[in-house]
Amino acid sequence: MSRPILYEYWRSSAAFRVRIALHLKGVDYESRQIDLREGAQNSAGYRAINPFGLVPMLEIDGHRLTQSLAIINYLDLRYPSRPLIPAVAAERAHVVSMSLSIACDIHPLNNMRVLKYLKNELGHSQEEVDSWYRHWISEGLPAVEVQARALSGAFMFGDGPTVADICLVPQLYNARRFDVRLDDYPTLLRAEENANKLDAFAAAHPDRQEVPA
Incomplete structure (x- = not known):
């Protein structure tokens, strides 16, 4: 199984959230920086894989997931041993x-x-x-x-x-x-x-x- 790839920017709050969740879940991942200061999020290459042009995006299990809370919800279901969202x-x-x-x-x-x-x-x-x-x-x-x-x-x-x-x-x-x-x-x-x-x-x-x- 391929290693998850997190497309992110180091000071993005949303990417910060996903990094925390990945570490809490013990998921080893590769970070790829999308430099928001230089407009890399608007490049044709990045828009081709993420039409929203935002960070973070997580490539995992054959999926390309966007929106930090949606990604965290996925991780919580995918790796349920340490829940981040209560069941009740x-x-x-x-x-x-x-x-x-x-x-x-x-x-x-x-x-x-x-x-x-x-x-x-x-x-x-x-x-x-x-x-x-x-x-x-x-x-x-x-x-x-x-x-x-x-x-x-x-x-x-x-x-x-x-x-x-x-x-x-x-x-x-x-x-x-x-x-x-x-x-x-x-x-x-x-x-x-x-x-x-x-x-x-x-x-x-x-x-x-x-x-x-």
């Missing part, structure tokens, strides 16, 4: 809801193509773009903090990592890059601290990845 319906909905709040409500407003459009096409200053970034993180995290608090333990849900923590850690990494104040989110910070103690999270960190020249 209400618990599953809770964890998926927290994940989507980050991955669909906060992150898309702040990804690279949005920020570039704000600056290049709409003519906003870098200061205005950075303010936009901080606003949407600060708008979303308070609700995630309240939601997580209800059933949290060492992690956002209970005492083991789930897909919610996989979404949280890259988002807080980005928040710090833009100097977002995080003191009001003790539940999220506790989950992040415990997650970052795990080898899988540490190995997936952007600082540990190959950076395109």
Whole structure:
């Protein structure tokens, strides 16, 4: 069986999520960097295999999978020994809801193509773009903090990592890059601290990845 291939960008939040999941599942994979700064995602070669032109994309078991949460769901079913999404319906909905709040409500407003459009096409200053970034993180995290608090333990849900923590850690990494104040989110910070103690999270960190020249 061929080794899975992850098409990614080292600082992409979505790719960061998938790396964490692959490490948690113990899946050995090959990383292929798609340099978003240079527009490699729009190359004819990459568009031929991924018409969306986004990262990550995972080639595994003869499939080409896109969208980080869909990939993580596949990995959770494919390698069920260490579940990342609860089986009980209400618990599953809770964890998926927290994940989507980050991955669909906060992150898309702040990804690279949005920020570039704000600056290049709409003519906003870098200061205005950075303010936009901080606003949407600060708008979303308070609700995630309240939601997580209800059933949290060492992690956002209970005492083991789930897909919610996989979404949280890259988002807080980005928040710090833009100097977002995080003191009001003790539940999220506790989950992040415990997650970052795990080898899988540490190995997936952007600082540990190959950076395109």
